[in-house]
Amino acid sequence: MSQDSVPYLRALLDIVPVAVTGVDVRGLVTHWNAVATELYGIPENEILGRPLRDFFRQDDLIVLTVLETGQPVYRSYHRPRGDRHVLINARPIFQNGELLGAVASEQDITQLINLYNDLTTANFNLERLEKAVKSHGPSGAFDHIQGESPAIKEAIRMAQKVALTDATVLITGESGVGKELFARAIHAASPYHQGPFVALNCGAIPAALFESELFGYERGAFTGAEPKGNPGKLTLAKRGTLFLDEIGDLALDLQVKLLRVLQEQSYYRLGGTAPLRLEARILAATNRSLEEMMKRGSFRRDLYFRLNVISLRIPPLRQRPEDIPAITEFLMQQFAFQYGKPAPRLSPAALNVLMEYDWPGNLRELRNVVERAVILSEGDTILPADLALPPPDETGPPHFSPASAPDREDPEKQRLLQALSQAKGNKSQAARILGITRATLYSRLQRYGHSL
Numbered sequence: 001m002s003q004d005s006v007p008y009l010r011a012l013l014d015i016v017p018v019a020v021t022g023v024d025v026r027g028l029v030t031h032w033n034a035v036a037t038e039l040y041g042i043p044e045n046e047i048l049g050r051p052l053r054d055f056f057r058q059d060d061l062i063v064l065t066v067l068e069t070g071q072p073v074y075r076s077y078h079r080p081r082g083d084r085h086v087l088i089n090a091r092p093i094f095q096n097g098e099l100l101g102a103v104a105s106e107q108d109i110t111q112l113i114n115l116y117n118d119l120t121t122a123n124f125n126l127e128r129l130e131k132a133v134k135s136h137g138p139s140g141a142f143d144h145i146q147g148e149s150p151a152i153k154e155a156i157r158m159a160q161k162v163a164l165t166d167a168t169v170l171i172t173g174e175s176g177v178g179k180e181l182f183a184r185a186i187h188a189a190s191p192y193h194q195g196p197f198v199a200l201n202c203g204a205i206p207a208a209l210f211e212s213e214l215f216g217y218e219r220g221a222f223t224g225a226e227p228k229g230n231p232g233k234l235t236l237a238k239r240g241t242l243f244l245d246e247i248g249d250l251a252l253d254l255q256v257k258l259l260r261v262l263q264e265q266s267y268y269r270l271g272g273t274a275p276l277r278l279e280a281r282i283l284a285a286t287n288r289s290l291e292e293m294m295k296r297g298s299f300r301r302d303l304y305f306r307l308n309v310i311s312l313r314i315p316p317l318r319q320r321p322e323d324i325p326a327i328t329e330f331l332m333q334q335f336a337f338q339y340g341k342p343a344p345r346l347s348p349a350a351l352n353v354l355m356e357y358d359w360p361g362n363l364r365e366l367r368n369v370v371e372r373a374v375i376l377s378e379g380d381t382i383l384p385a386d387l388a389l390p391p392p393d394e395t396g397p398p399h400f401s402p403a404s405a406p407d408r409e410d411p412e413k414q415r416l417l418q419a420l421s422q423a424k425g426n427k428s429q430a431a432r433i434l435g436i437t438r439a440t441l442y443s444r445l446q447r448y449g450h451s452l
């Protein structure tokens with residue numbers, strides 16, 4: 001190369017769209033172009049002639065590694081700083097067999113990565129919308145009920161069967177397990193799906209208003225009534241579904257009135273004289289034990305049997321811990337989208353905390369915990385501290401029975417959590433990572449979830 005070519009090379013360095021760094025054999029900077037200045041915010045006059053390692057962490061200096069190993073590197077992905085993503089080419093420079101130094105070029109692909117992340121989030125959202133659209137038709141009604149444990153699958157199978165009939169269903173289960181979610185899915189999959197879904201919370205309305213809410217009233221039926229009258233929930237739910245939530249909270253005298261409607265399949269509005277036909281499918285739910293209440297005389301036996309034509313029990317979350325990884329992943333994506341943040345990942349330690357917690361508030365509590373964690377987490381990983389739950393040691397009585405008491409150092413359990421975290425809760429993928437079948441993975445998750 002002639003001496004004349006130096007100005008050409010200088011100009012070339014300044015117009016190539018990559019950051020160029022040159023070091024001599026001691027690691028002192030010999031070349032630093034305009035893009036490098038822009039990428040790292042370090043001007044050429046500050047860095048030229050100085051050791052490169054004064055400006056960067058040793059681990060981040062691929063060009064120095066190349067100097068040591070004498071091996072070139074091509075298109076190596078690297079994050080020189082938290083918010084920057086680059087692809088690096090680097091090679092040593094030899095002259096007459098002697099090592100002179102090394103050069104590196106770095107292509108900033110931050111924008112590309114950000115676009116990719118945006119695209120992934122957009123795709124996720126699209127899938128969700130597709131599911132939501134499908135779930136408006138009877139076929140996809142149960143799609144948004146997350147979970148693949150045998151317990152939840154059994155509940156879904158049962159609900160799908162009863163959805164096709166017009167039988168009254170009593171949905172039981174602890175608070176926050178998803179009783180209303182199931183009621184809505186049954187409605188959406190039922191012959192009544194084109195009609196409305198009307199919910200009435202029997203625990204939330206004062207007894208004095210219950211009748212007018214349920215049956216409605218005619219114009220001028222009583223003082224203080226809406227002048228136009230009120231159709232009432234039974235009429236509003238016509239050709240649709242009436243969901244009587246918290247049915248166990250209904251006072252005894254009102255239980256008689258509800259029973260009469262169910263027996264006679266007709267009702268009167270307050271102040272009305274013409275009987276109206278019951279044309280709604282009835283679903284009821286409670287988190288109380290109606291059997292216990294019957295024994296104590298606070299729930300009518302005859303109403304119980306009318307409502308409980310088919311009973312559907314939704315299992316609490318602590319009885320299906322194997323659902324926790326996938327549901328958490330689903331919720332993280334959902335809330336990340338809602339709050340306009342990139343979807344975070346869950347650290348194995350955080351997953352461990354979730355797996356061992358008791359979940360008295362079930363899915364509703366899990367939703368709240370994940371929502372808060374997505375909002376509070378800094379960086380791209382959710383850590384145990386973001387969950388605001390007691391760590392496994394402090395969750396009260398030990399969760400593991402002595403027969404299956406693996407402690408937190410149990411290496412098999414650690415591998416399991418690691419694989420699930422890596423697979424973002426996808427169990428097939430986690431099973432592949434571990435080289436075991438899905439069935440084996442499920443039985444291990446069951447074993448490591450507490451109180452089983």
Ligand SMILES: Nc1ncnc2c1ncn2[C@@H]1O[C@H](COP(=O)(O)OP(=O)(O)OP(=O)(O)O)[C@@H](O)[C@H]1O
Pocket residue numbers: 144145146147173174175176177178179180181182245286287327363364367
């Ligand atoms: N399997 C599930 N997958 C995803 N989300 C769920 C699931 N089950 C419940 N949820 C969510 O958890 C929350 C609580 O569910 P829901 O209101 O249906 O519970 P519930 O049993 O009716 O509670 P309560 O007895 O307190 O009325 C809702 O936001 C619901 O969407």
